[in-house]
Amino acid sequence: MTGRDMALNVTELRNGAYFKEGGNILQVVTYEHVKMGRGSGTIKLKVKNIRTGSVVEKTFITGARVEEADVVKKKAQFLYRDNDIFNFMDPVSFEQFSIPSQVIGEGAKYLKDGLEVILIVSGEEAMGVELPMSLVYTISETGPGEKGNSVSNVFKEAVLDNGLVVKVPMFMNIGEKVKVDTRSGEYIERVK
Numbered sequence: 001m002t003g004r005d006m007a008l009n010v011t012e013l014r015n016g017a018y019f020k021e022g023g024n025i026l027q028v029v030t031y032e033h034v035k036m037g038r039g040s041g042t043i044k045l046k047v048k049n050i051r052t053g054s055v056v057e058k059t060f061i062t063g064a065r066v067e068e069a070d071v072v073k074k075k076a077q078f079l080y081r082d083n084d085i086f087n088f089m090d091p092v093s094f095e096q097f098s099i100p101s102q103v104i105g106e107g108a109k110y111l112k113d114g115l116e117v118i119l120i121v122s123g124e125e126a127m128g129v130e131l132p133m134s135l136v137y138t139i140s141e142t143g144p145g146e147k148g149n150s151v152s153n154v155f156k157e158a159v160l161d162n163g164l165v166v167k168v169p170m171f172m173n174i175g176e177k178v179k180v181d182t183r184s185g186e187y188i189e190r191v192k
Helices: 101-108
Strands: 007-008 018-021 024-034 042-049 054-062 067-068 072-083 085-089 096-098 117-122 125-130 134-142 156-159 164-170 177-181 188-192
Touching: 024 117, 072 096, 085 101, 096 101, 096 125, 101 125, 134 164, 156 177, 164 177, 164 188
Parallel strands: none
Antiparallel strands: 007 067, 018 024, 018 067, 024 042, 042 054, 072 085, 072 117, 085 096, 117 125, 134 156, 134 177, 156 164, 177 188
């Protein structure tokens, strides 16, 4: 531990905050403070390992300390994919750089040309990608739309313009735009 490493009290963590644990950078997904009768309580966290994408639960006693992660968020624009390498550009400096697919993880399926994302960078290394909560895509192929079937709880599969497959309502057709939740991969709504 060098003098620069900052320790954070676990009670200072919030959803979206980052901290370090044994070389891994963890992002808080959910934060819950559980009070015990008298005395101290516990902090229950669901954390996502930025490098592997895996989500685990952790419990700390109130007052425990964790190492603050030296994380910077940078805007980047997705350019193209070359096998396992994803190429991005800094929209300010126009500098181009590539990131291996294991860093992109599950987010890879949502990327499309020109999409702006937030890169999570620690030191000189990109640790992960933060996508907007929802993105709009165009349906490039799907089964026939059923005339008069405006029931919104009957779904069919559709392939979107970036290759993502999503279940959409029966009345949706090729060429229409849909909003997709990037956390669950589910259809949210039709976009005019």
